Amino acid sequence: MMRVLIGCETSGIARRAFAAFGHDVWSCDIEAAEDGSNRHIRCDIRNGILQEGWDLLAVMHPPCTRLCRSGRRWMSGPGKWTHPKRLPKGRSWEDMRTEFELGVSIFTTCWTAPIERVAIENPEMNDLARDRMPADLPSPHMVQPHWFGHPEYKATGWYLRGLPALAATDQLVEPERGTDEWRAWNRVHRMSPGPERARLRSRSYPGMMRAAAAQWGGYAMEEVRRIG
DSSP states (O other), X not given: OOEEEEESOSSOHHHHHHHTTTOEEEEEESSOOTTOOTTEEESOTTTTGGGSOOSEEEEOOOOOTTXXXXXXXXXXXXXXXXXXXXXXXXXXXXXXHHHHHHHHHHHHHHHTSSOSEEEEEOOOBOHHHHTTSOTTOOOOEEEOGGGBTOOOOXXXXXXXXXXXXXXXXXXXXXXXXXXXXXXXXXXXTTOOOSTTHHHHHTOOOHHHXXXXXXXXXXXXXXXXXXXX
16 A cells, blocks of 8 residues: 555545555645545645655646746747736736746645655646756656547646656547547637636546556555565
8 A cells, every 4th residue: 555645636536546546545735625535635735745755646737837838928928038928818927927936836846755756747848947847857748538538638748757657548549630529529628718717627537547546556566565
């Protein structure tokens, strides 16, 4: 049995997936757990919880809007850290920089945590974010929900330390581009703007989390047995 911390998750999807394999698993976030679980700790992940003797850390949805490549246009114009040509409505450049610094702080704190096995979910980063990352940060391992039985497109990046890349478990045949089925698979990218859009877009896929629990948890258990 592993001691597993699921960081930056309120849905409980990853926590329940690891618990199903018998691990001692807890989730944490600054918001309450949607399922009301008593195995959810409401806290800032940077404030000490990472030092509590975990075997595996999976960080599900750390703030990434200002770190990802699609968000770079709001951070800088030509070159690096020049004033953007446009900003989101009602937001200032100072707002963008504050959110960027929060994303950098959470990501780097989790990556450098004293835990042997770390997986952090995040898209490919823009150059401004990469400049602030630890030197040992690898490129992300990219997967898709349809590798794990979900008929959807949403490129998901995993930055891994001490863990293997996820292998597909229930790969679906992709629909022909431009068909109604293909458009349905792109529902995440076609969501209308609104207050719930970010939360719905960031939810974990149960099939992917079952694969993570089985593969990463199994790998960690085998590693401990081999060393012990």
